[in-house]
Every structure is written in structure tokens, then in C-alpha cells.
Amino acid sequence: MDITTMLFALALGNLSLAAALFFYEYERGKSLSWSTWAIAKQCQAVAWLLLYFNGSGVVPDAVAIPVGYGVLFVGVGLEAGALWESAGRLAWRRIAYPVMGLSVALFLACYAIDEAGMRVVAGALILGVLHLAGAAALARGWRGGSMLHRFLVISITVLALLVAARGILVLTMPEGWGWLSKGLLQVLTSAALYLLMLLNGFGYLLLAREHQRVELDRLALVDPLTDLPNRRSFFAALAPWMALARRPGQPSSLVMLDFDQFKRVNDSYGHPAGDTVLRSVAEVCKRQLRDSDQLGRLVGVEFALLLPRTGIEEAMLVAERIRAAVEASPVKTERAMISMTASFGVTVIRPDDSTVSLFKRADEALRAAKEGGRNKVVAAPAAAPPV
Ligand SMILES: Nc1nc2c(ncn2[C@@H]2O[C@H](COP(=O)(O)OP(=O)(O)OP(=O)(O)O)[C@@H](O)[C@H]2O)c(=O)[nH]1
Numbered sequence: 161m162d163i164t165t166m167l168f169a170l171a172l173g174n175l176s177l178a179a180a181l182f183f184y185e186y187e188r189g190k191s192l193s194w195s196t197w198a199i200a201k202q203c204q205a206v207a208w209l210l211l212y213f214n215g216s217g218v219v220p221d222a223v224a225i226p227v228g229y230g231v232l233f234v235g236v237g238l239e240a241g242a243l244w245e246s247a248g249r250l251a252w253r254r255i256a257y258p259v260m261g262l263s264v265a266l267f268l269a270c271y272a273i274d275e276a277g278m279r280v281v282a283g284a285l286i287l288g289v290l291h292l293a294g295a296a297a298l299a300r301g302w303r304g305g306s307m308l309h310r311f312l313v314i315s316i317t318v319l320a321l322l323v324a325a326r327g328i329l330v331l332t333m334p335e336g337w338g339w340l341s342k343g344l345l346q347v348l349t350s351a352a353l354y355l356l357m358l359l360n361g362f363g364y365l366l367l368a369r370e371h372q373r374v375e376l377d378r379l380a381l382v383d384p385l386t387d388l389p390n391r392r393s394f395f396a397a398l399a400p401w402m403a404l405a406r407r408p409g410q411p412s413s414l415v416m417l418d419f420d421q422f423k424r425v426n427d428s429y430g431h432p433a434g435d436t437v438l439r440s441v442a443e444v445c446k447r448q449l450r451d452s453d454q455l456g457r458l459v460g461v462e463f464a465l466l467l468p469r470t471g472i473e474e475a476m477l478v479a480e481r482i483r484a485a486v487e488a489s490p491v492k493t494e495r496a497m498i499s500m501t502a503s504f505g506v507t508v509i510r511p512d513d514s515t516v517s518l519f520k521r522a523d524e525a526l527r528a529a530k531e532g533g534r535n536k537v538v539a540a541p542a543a544a545p546p547v
Pocket residue numbers: 385418419420421422423424426430431432433434435438459460461530534
């Protein structure tokens with residue numbers, strides 16, 4: 161394949177990847193990095209078209225080369241940025257924009273000094289480095305990554321180095337070396353850039369899929385509204401402490417808490433405002449806890465708090481502290497400041513407890529707090545002494 165056809169294939173390839181990604185994301189809703197990636201692909205398509213028209217008379221050469229390469233650096237830089245964004249580094253722009261600006265300036269300076277030799281050196285080195293930046297983003301998921309993921313990291317790195325190597329070879333051996341003529345080197349680099357286009361596309365889609373998987377795993381354990389452990393993971397965290405309660409030593413405690421008259425909040429201000437209040441009061445509760453304490457959302461507005469190595473007196477104090485904090489922290493919503501209170505049932509985990517007996521006791525104490533007027537902390541009766 162001659163070099164002109166290769167440039168045309170690169171332009172069309174980037175356009176079709178942009179279109180493929182558009183339809184892929186269309187069904188899932190746009191992700192944060194989608195627009196960056198789409199712009200990157202469009203820039204690259206325009207850049208390769210400009211380079212394709214170089215020497216054809218359609219676009220003046222003095223425009224095709226400097227503008228073509230400039231837009232290409234921006235496109236490849238943005239592509240690396242989209243990969244960093246997918247990998248969770250949202251601040252990539254702070255580094256990428258100056259690097260892209262510097263790349264364009266460096267290339268233009270080399271182009272002004274030496275239209276042929278130096279611009280090839282600068283162009284190849286800059287493209288190699290920008291592609292390496294994309295490979296580095298993919299490499300962040302190396303440890304937990306699949307074989308396909310690792311293959312992409314290695315192949316993108318090797319191809320990026322190959323592109324950069326052209327710059328070094330042209331600089332050190334301008335006329336080529338043995339069978340590796342200048343022309344063959346140019347064809348090899350174009351082929352490497354073609355493969356890089358394909359592999360980066362796969363890389364982006366792969367990261368998007370891995371993101372989805374991690375999010376699904378997280379949602380199996382975490383309540384999406386409050387970001388607290390859900391019922392399932394709270395029970396999993398509780399299990400070892402129930403087992404420990406059968407051995408002599410300091411007891412642990414369980415607190416059940418339920419926000420008071422929450423239905424009224426929904427009825428008066430609407431469900432979205434209720435969600436805001438719930439998220440906010442859950443945050444207030446979290447702030448009162450030690451690192452070892454575990455707060456989880458059981459169902460609706462009912463939460464449970466595990467206090468490891470905490471006896472009943474101390475557990476009552478913790479519950480009282482949370483109660484006072486909730487009462488003292490009205491939540492600002494669009495329509496009003498909403499005051500909340502919560503009721504608490506506290507009990508110690510006993511050696512003979514099952515989860516059913518433990519939660520039944522805590523729930524009875526909670527019901528007693530509700531019946532006693534709400535906004536109260538009530539302890540479950542202590543175990544009867546052995547006869
Ligand atoms: N906005 C919102 N409301 C919720 C959510 N989960 C449960 N609720 C509402 O919370 C209310 C809980 O009501 P109940 O527990 O029956 O009673 P209450 O109004 O809180 O009154 P008491 O518990 O007796 O103090 C119901 O209206 C539920 O619809 C949620 O995730 N978001």
C-alpha cells in the first residue's frame with residue numbers, strides 16, 4: 161500500500177471509529193470521556209485528510225503540513241486524555257493542554273528551521289510520546305486487567321516506540337540503514353499508526369466495559385442513594401462480630417435507627433427532596449462514627465449501626481450523639497429547610513444471639529422509642545442473669 165492510500169485509510173478509519181463509538185455510547189448514555197474521545201477522533205480524521213491532500217494542490221503545502229500535524233497532535237493528545245479520564249484521572253487536562261501546546265510549538269519551530277528532516281524527527285517523536293501517554297493510562301488497570309487488556313498495553317507501547325524510533329533513525333541516519341530505506345521506514349511508521357488507531361479504539365471500549373463491571377460490583381454491595389453498605393453487605397460485616405460474641409471478651413453492640421415521620425417529608429416536599437434529606441442525614445450520622453463502626457441501610461429509612469467492642473453504656477452515648485447531631489442539622493433543600501429527627505433502639509450482641517433474635521430485640525427497643533414520642537434512644541432490656 162502506498163503512503164497516500166495509507167493516509168486516506170487513516171482518515172477514514174478515524175471517522176468510522178468516531179461513528180462506531182457514537183452508536184456504542186448512544187445506547188448507554190454519554191460517559192464523561194465520550195465527548196473527548198469523539199473530538200479526538202474527528203481531529204485525527206481532519207489531520208490525516210490534510211496530510212493526504214499534501215502535494216495534491218487541493219490544499220497549499222504550507223497549510224497541509226503544519227496545520228495537519230498540529231491538529232494531529234491535539235487529536236492524539238485528546239485521545240490519551242480520554243483514556244486517562246476513563247481510568248479515573250479527571251485532572252488530566254492540566255497536564256495535557258500545555259503538552260499539546262508545546263508539541264505544536266516545537267513542531268512549528270522544527271518545520272520553520274528545516275521543512276523536511278527536522279519536521280519528520282519532531283513529528284515522529286511527538287506522536288510516539290503522545291501514544292505512550294495513552295498506553296500509560298491503559299496500564300493503570302494492569303494488575304486486575306484481563307489478558308486482552310495487557311495485550312493492548314504492550315502492543316500500543318511497542319507501536320508507539322516504533323513511531324518514535326523513526327524520528328531517532330532519521331536524525332542519526334538520514335538516508336536509511338541497509339535494507340531499511342527511508343521509504344520503507346515511512347511505510348512501517350504509517351502501518352504502526354494505523355494499528356495504533358485500531359488498538360486505541362479497542363482500549364477505550366475495553367475501559368468503558370471494565371468501568372461498567374466495577375460499578376455493577378459496587379452496586380451489589382452499596383446503597384446508591386446514601387453510598388452506605390446495603391443490607392447484604394451490612395449482614396456480611398456483622399457475621400464475624402456475632403461469632404466473636406460467643407467468646408469471652410468485650411461485647412459489641414447493635415443500634416437500629418429510623419428517621420421519624422419521613423412520609424411527611426415526601427408528602428410535603430416531594431420524593432426528590434426526601435432523597436436529598438435522606439442522603440444528607442445519613443452523612444450527618446456517618447460523621448459521628450469511628451472508623452471501625454459500620455453504618456448500613458437496611459430498608460427504606462431504617463438503618464443499622466454495628467459498634468464493635470462497645471458495651472451498652474458506650475453504645476447509648478454514641479446513639480445519643482447521633483440523635484443530637486441529626487436534630488441539630490436541618491437539611492437545606494430547594495423548597496425549604498427541613499428538620500429531621502431519628503429514633504434509636506440499642507442492644508448488646510449476646511452469645512446466644514441469632515441475627516433474628518438480635519434484630520428482633522433492637523427493633524423492639526426502636527418501636528419503644530417511637531411509641532415514647534420519637535427522637536429518643538431506648539436500650540433493649542438486659543439479658544436475665546443465669547439461674
Ligand atoms: N424520598 C425517599 N423516601 C423513602 C425512601 N425509602 C423510604 N422512603 C419513605 O419513607 C417513608 C417511611 O415511612 P414509615 O417508616 O412508614 O413511617 P414514617 O413516616 O417514617 O413515620 P415513623 O417511622 O412512624 O416515625 C415512606 O413514606 C417511604 O416511602 C427513599 O429512598 N427516598
